[in-house]
Amino acid sequence: MKRLNARLLHLTPFAEVAPRLAALGFSGVDERFWLAVRPNLGRLAEVADWWQVTHAPVTPAASDPAFTAAASALLPPEPWDDTTWGAWVERVKAETGAKGKALFLPLRLALTGREHGPELKNLLPLIGRERALARLSGSTA
Numbered sequence: 001m002k003r004l005n006a007r008l009l010h011l012t013p014f015a016e017v018a019p020r021l022a023a024l025g026f027s028g029v030d031e032r033f034w035l036a037v038r039p040n041l042g043r044l045a046e047v048a049d050w051w052q053v054t055h056a057p058v059t060p061a062a063s064d065p066a067f068t069a070a071a072s073a074l075l076p077p078e079p080w081d082d083t084t085w086g087a088w089v090e091r092v093k094a095e096t097g098a099k100g101k102a103l104f105l106p107l108r109l110a111l112t113g114r115e116h117g118p119e120l121k122n123l124l125p126l127i128g129r130e131r132a133l134a135r136l137s138g139s140t141a
Contacts, residue, residue, distance in 0.1 A: 002042060002043075005042065005043060006041065006042045006043075009038060009041045009042075009043075009044060010038055010039055010041070012038070014030075014031040014034045014035070017034065017044070018034075020044060021034075021044070021047060024044070024045065024047070024048075026047055026048070026051065028051075028055070029047065029051065032125075032126070033050075033051075033054065033126060035122070036050075036054075036118050036119070036122035036123055036126060037050040037118050039118060039119075040116075040117055040118045050117070050118065050123075053112050053113070053114070053117070053123070053127070054123060054126040054127050055126075057140045057141055058112065058113045058135060058140065058141065059113055059140045060109065060110040060111070060113055060135040060136070060138055060139075060140070061109040061110070061113050061114075062106075062109065062110055062138045063105065063106045063109050063110075064106040065138060067096060067098060067102075067106050068106055068107070068110045068136045068137070068138070069136070069137065070092070070095060070096050071088075071092045071096070071106075071107060071110075071136060072133055072136035072137060074088060074091045074092055074095060075088060075129065075132060075133060075136070076088055076091075077129070078128070078129045080124060080125040080128075080129065081125060082121050082122060082125070083121075084121070084124055084125060085119075085120050085121035085124045086121060088124075089103065089104075089107070092107075104120075107120065107136075108120060110135050110136050110138075111123070111124070111127060111132060111135050111136070112127075113135075
């Protein structure tokens with residue numbers, strides 16, 4: 001039943017889920033946020049977890065402070081869109097030589113405090129530059 005519920009959520013358009021989100025107290029959720037987190041939801045209530053990651057203070061799980069400091073220096077200015085992540089990661093890769101898990105995991109841990117989750121190309125614009133810089137430096141933001 002859990003898998004079926006997750007599959008249904010993954011296919012649910014924002015217009016259909018918006019009233020249910022509002023009833024749960026998520027009046028600030030917009031379609032961009034919904035589309036970013038929807039593929040990682042098992043239950044609708046899990047929206048709260050990702051809302052926290054993108055809109056509330058998160059304590060980063062710094063696995064490599066030197067690497068995240070280097071990545072922080074390369075973070076592009078806003079405005080951001082879904083191409084920002086890819087361009088930024090390519091710069092970080094070129095400057096640090098990191099690739100694969102050594103490239104992506106420290107960034108994910110610093111930005112979200114989690115090892116898994118929605119695609120960072122979709123989350124990064126929701127997190128925003130100021131919050132991302134703080135988290136990359138190891139600060140709760």
